[in-house]
Amino acid sequence: MTAPTKEQVGGFLARQGIIVAFVLFMIGFSMANARFIDPDNIMGVIRSSAILGVMALGVTFVVISGNLDLSVGSMMSFSTIVVLDLHDKIGPTLAIPAMFALTLGLGAFIGFLVGYLKLNSLIVTLGMLSAIHGLTLTWSGGKNMDIADKEGTWFKVFGQGDALGIPVPILLFVLLAALLGIALAKTPFGRKVYAVGGNATAATFSGIRRARVVFICYLISAFCVATAGLIQASRSLGSQNTVGQGLELEVLAAVILGGASLLGGSGTIFKTVIGVLILGFIQNGLLLVGLQFYVQFVVTWVIIILAVWLDIAAKRGKLWSPIA
Amino acid sequence: MNIRRIFCASATSVALAGAGAASAETMTIGITQNNVGVDSYQTTYEKAFIEAANANATVDAVVLDAGGDVARQIAQMEDLIQQEVDAIIIWPTNGEAVIPAVRKAHKAGIPVVVTNSNIAQAGFDFVASFSGPDNINQGARSAEIMCDKFKDMGIEKEAQVVHITGQPGYTTAIERAKGFEDRLPEVCPDVTVVDTQPGDWNREKSQKVMEAFLVKYDDIDGVYAGDDNMGVGALNAAKAAGREGIIFVGATNFAVGYEAMERGEYWGSIYQSPVDDAKAALQTAVDVLQGKDVPFLNYFDTPKITQDNMGDFSKPVF
Numbered sequence: 001m002t003a004p005t006k007e008q009v010g011g012f013l014a015r016q017g018i019i020v021a022f023v024l025f026m027i028g029f030s031m032a033n034a035r036f037i038d039p040d041n042i043m044g045v046i047r048s049s050a051i052l053g054v055m056a057l058g059v060t061f062v063v064i065s066g067n068l069d070l071s072v073g074s075m076m077s078f079s080t081i082v083v084l085d086l087h088d089k090i091g092p093t094l095a096i097p098a099m100f101a102l103t104l105g106l107g108a109f110i111g112f113l114v115g116y117l118k119l120n121s122l123i124v125t126l127g128m129l130s131a132i133h134g135l136t137l138t139w140s141g142g143k144n145m146d147i148a149d150k151e152g153t154w155f156k157v158f159g160q161g162d163a164l165g166i167p168v169p170i171l172l173f174v175l176l177a178a179l180l181g182i183a184l185a186k187t188p189f190g191r192k193v194y195a196v197g198g199n200a201t202a203a204t205f206s207g208i209r210r211a212r213v214v215f216i217c218y219l220i221s222a223f224c225v226a227t228a229g230l231i232q233a234s235r236s237l238g239s240q241n242t243v244g245q246g247l248e249l250e251v252l253a254a255v256i257l258g259g260a261s262l263l264g265g266s267g268t269i270f271k272t273v274i275g276v277l278i279l280g281f282i283q284n285g286l287l288l289v290g291l292q293f294y295v296q297f298v299v300t301w302v303i304i305i306l307a308v309w310l311d312i313a314a315k316r317g318k319l320w321s322p323i324a
Numbered sequence: 325m326n327i328r329r330i331f332c333a334s335a336t337s338v339a340l341a342g343a344g345a346a347s348a349e350t351m352t353i354g355i356t357q358n359n360v361g362v363d364s365y366q367t368t369y370e371k372a373f374i375e376a377a378n379a380n381a382t383v384d385a386v387v388l389d390a391g392g393d394v395a396r397q398i399a400q401m402e403d404l405i406q407q408e409v410d411a412i413i414i415w416p417t418n419g420e421a422v423i424p425a426v427r428k429a430h431k432a433g434i435p436v437v438v439t440n441s442n443i444a445q446a447g448f449d450f451v452a453s454f455s456g457p458d459n460i461n462q463g464a465r466s467a468e469i470m471c472d473k474f475k476d477m478g479i480e481k482e483a484q485v486v487h488i489t490g491q492p493g494y495t496t497a498i499e500r501a502k503g504f505e506d507r508l509p510e511v512c513p514d515v516t517v518v519d520t521q522p523g524d525w526n527r528e529k530s531q532k533v534m535e536a537f538l539v540k541y542d543d544i545d546g547v548y549a550g551d552d553n554m555g556v557g558a559l560n561a562a563k564a565a566g567r568e569g570i571i572f573v574g575a576t577n578f579a580v581g582y583e584a585m586e587r588g589e590y591w592g593s594i595y596q597s598p599v600d601d602a603k604a605a606l607q608t609a610v611d612v613l614q615g616k617d618v619p620f621l622n623y624f625d626t627p628k629i630t631q632d633n634m635g636d637f638s639k640p641v642f
Contacts, residue, residue: 033540035539035540038539040539041536041539044535044539048531048532048535137361137362141367142360142361142362142363142364142366142367143364143367143642144363144364144553144578144579144580144642146579146580146583150583160564232528235528235531235560236527236528236531236557236560238527238556238580239527240363240526240527240553241361241362241363242362242363242526243526243527243528283532284532284536287521287533287536287537287540288536288539288540290519290540293492293520293521293522294492
């Protein structure tokens with residue numbers, strides 16, 4: 001076995017800069033507080049990151065296709081409220097598919113506007129952010145939604161249950177990540193998503209039906225949001241109307257942190273997962289270190305920007321851009 | 325029509341200047357609320373306000389909502405001044421930013437009543453009265469509830485408490501935290517607050533914070549949360565981690581908190597009814613208009629509620 005050459009090491013760093021950043025920062029937090037790497041804590045962080053993570057998987061598709069989805073936060077509130085409300089009205093067995101159908105309907109509507117009508121995705125999803133919030137409030141009448149029988153319902157399995165010794169939210173996250181990861185990396189559809197985001201004109205001339213690809217990306221995103229809403233609802237068995245508020249930016253931060261380009265055409269599911277974990281562990285690590293919380297807002301974003309910088313620097317092999 | 329309106333308005337102003345001359349005419353009271361629909365408290369408040377206004381034959385209410393937006397609230401204040409209402413009730417979206425608008429109303433001779441959470445001190449000169457809960461007192465009462473329970477359990481010498489606050493920068497959050505932290509060492513000097521973190525009034529966020537606390541501290545005897553929503557989030561985290569025997573105390577008793585108390589999982593809270601809050605605000609405005617002597621800080625009572633006395637209270641509707 002030969003030692004890796006400098007080029008090989010450099011190449012690895014260039015491809016996996018974000019992973020190096022992740023490892024560095026895990027080591028840093030572990031030194032600050034040994035409980036950080038306690039298996040229970042790690043499991044706990046992954047479990048509570050699962051909601052954000054599942055949403056980020058879908059948004060990865062949308063971002064790679066060259067669009068944005070800012071509506072996922074309020075759409076997640078919608079799914080959560082709807083499934084909680086229907087749980088007591090028509091029972092969990094019917095409530096879950098009904099909620100998925102409604103959420104997919106919203107996704108299809110956004111996909112239609114962005115894909116087929118070619119409207120700017122920033123404007124459409126920003127608008128849908130408020131519109132869906134309004135829809136949620138109308139549905140609930142502004143009230144908190146709670147399941148009446150919190151002990152007796154099997155519905156709590158999605159957020160609180162274990163299977164094979166692993167919390168169900170983590171299983172759902174891993175399962176969806178694997179499925180969507182394969183769909184993106186190994187199928188013709190996945191290649192079309194990259195093509196549409198990388199160069200839309202070239203994609204059209206290659207015979208790719210752009211509108212359809214974008215439409216499906218939004219459907220995938222809505223499906224992920226519905227799954228996240230299901231986990232959220234099942235985890236707390238009750239919810240405020242604003243449960244997903246602000247998540248759209250955290251989701252986007254995770255996706256971009258994973259190295260997807262906001263301009264489309266690049267990014268992978270695996271790196272999005274790393275981005276999600278970085279965000280989750282930063283929040284948890286800062287709490288464990290016991291930093292004063294006003295400072296936490298600042299430190300969180302300093303770490304994120306450092307990680308992105310490290311990623312970019314590794315890609316170009318220099319800390320500074322040679323072109324001013 | 326217009327002239328009559330203006331005449332009526334100035335007639336009321338005159339009556340006001342005369343202080344005490346109760347008028348039998350109807351009074352128009354405008355209200356601009358913070359963000360109806362964002363939570364159950366505010367939704368119930370609005371409903372109760374409208375009901376109370378309808379029940380009072382001498383009151384005509386103009387009910388507005390700022391949707392949490394400061395700029396919209398200022399515009400609504402200006403609209404109400406233009407309409408020459410007799411009094412304005414404001415639930416501030418932001419304690420600082422609304423002061424110029426409150427001042428403008430004051431200058432136009434329209435008395436302003438602040439409801440639920442007060443504006444910053446710089447604006448006090450322009451306010452006729454503040455009607456709402458005494459949040460510092462609520463924090464203090466929560467400290468007493470927790471301390472009494474620790475004494476019952478005989479752990480008042482060594483108990484450790486974690487504190488989950490509301491949104492940083494929000495007056496209610498700051499006042500409750502202050503009330504709690506000042507009062508606890510007075511009643512239970514040996515109890516330590518080992519950590520404080522914000523839960524942003526959000527159940528999910530609070531659950532995450534509590535999960536981290538449970539990892540960080542092996543010994544937690546009590547949790548004080550700035551409201552029951554966050555308290556229940558913390559309770560969920562403790563249940564998931566299998567940690568038992570922790571005393572949970574919140575504030576603003578929500579239905580979820582009340583139910584958790586019924587199940588014996590949650591010890592106590594502060595009973596604050598949005599219906600009382602809304603009625604008190606309307607009554608304060610009416611009293612001001614009728615020239616009655618109204619204290620500047622017109623608090624309505626928010627009693628302690630624990631598993632022991634919860635039978636005296638009906639389950640909150642929100």
